[in-house]
Amino acid sequence: MKFSTRVDIEAPISFVFAALTDVAALERAAMRSGVEVHRLDEGALDPRRGMSWDLRFRMRGKMRRVVVTIATIEPPETLAFTGESSNFEISAEFSLLALARHRTRLSVAMEVRPRTLAGRVMLQSARFGKATLDRRYADRMRLFGLELEDRYSRGGH
Numbered sequence: 001m002k003f004s005t006r007v008d009i010e011a012p013i014s015f016v017f018a019a020l021t022d023v024a025a026l027e028r029a030a031m032r033s034g035v036e037v038h039r040l041d042e043g044a045l046d047p048r049r050g051m052s053w054d055l056r057f058r059m060r061g062k063m064r065r066v067v068v069t070i071a072t073i074e075p076p077e078t079l080a081f082t083g084e085s086s087n088f089e090i091s092a093e094f095s096l097l098a099l100a101r102h103r104t105r106l107s108v109a110m111e112v113r114p115r116t117l118a119g120r121v122m123l124q125s126a127r128f129g130k131a132t133l134d135r136r137y138a139d140r141m142r143l144f145g146l147e148l149e150d151r152y153s154r155g156g157h
Contacts (some may be wrong), residue, residue, distance in 0.1 A: 001111070001112045001123050001126060001127065001130070001133075002109070002110070002111045002112075003108075003109070003110045003111075003133070003134060003137045004107070004108065004109040004110070005107075005108055005134075005137060005138040005141045005142075006105055006106060006107040006108070006141075007105070007106050007141050007142050007144070007145035008099065008103060008104070008105050008106075008145070009103070009104045009105075009106055009145045009148050009149055010102060010103055010149045010152065010153070011102060011103075011104060011148055011149055011151075011152035012098070012101060012102050012104065012152075013076045013077075013096050013097075013098040013104045014076050015104075015148070015152055016076075016096055016104045016106060016148055017075055017076035017077075017079070017096055019148050019151070020079050020094055020096075021047040021073070021075075021079060023045075023047050023051070027039075027053075030055065034057060034058065035055050035056070035057040036055065036056040036057065037053055037054075037055060038053065038054040038055075038056075039051075039052075039053055040052040040053060040054055040067070047070060047073055047079075048070065048073060049070055049071065049072065049073055050069065050070065051069070051070045052067060052068060052069040052070070053067070053068050053069075054066075054067050055067070055068060064085060065085060065086070066083045066084065066085045066090070067083065067084050067085075068081055068082070068083045068090075069081065069082050069083070071091070072093075076096060077095060077096050077097070078093065078094070078095055078096070079093070079094045080092065080093040080094070081093075084115075085115075086115070086116070087114060087115055087116050087118050087119030087122065088112050088113065088114060088115055088119050088123075089112075089113045089114075089115055090110065090111070090112050090113075091110065091111050091113075092108065092109070092110040092111075093108070093109050093110075094106060094107075094108050095107040095108075095109075106141070106145060108141055110137070
């Protein structure tokens with residue numbers, strides 16, 4: 001199952017890329033929303049290819065586990081992650097395009113692929129609500145863009 005969206009952000013590309021790669025801030029945000037975050041490669045402060053996390057969270061009444069790894073990092077245009085759980089393989093790519101000096105387009109593409117029969121059944125049932133999932137995904141990215149614009153306008157540059 002594929003998801004994609006794009007959002008234009010009133011901030012320079014360097015600012016947006018820095019926010020996408022602010023590992024400490026992203027880890028804190030995940031923990032605030034109830035995700036257990038464990039770094040698998042302690043020591044590295046700057047984001048780099050191969051950096052990974054073990055994430056555990058409750059979804060639909062069950063504890064889930066996903067191992068997420070930075071697959072590609074090409075400042076300031078591209079950041080890609082891969083993820084694996086017991087039932088799914090996930091890939092996500094964040095692409096940035098400078099539209100103007102202080103305007104950036106963030107394009108996000110994510111794909112979830114089943115690894116097991118159970119995963120295939122779950123994805124098949126999720127397809128019935130794909131329009132709702134697409135809307136939630138786009139709303140989440142739009143809110144992220146608005147948050148970045150707010151940070152930038154408050155002097156985050």
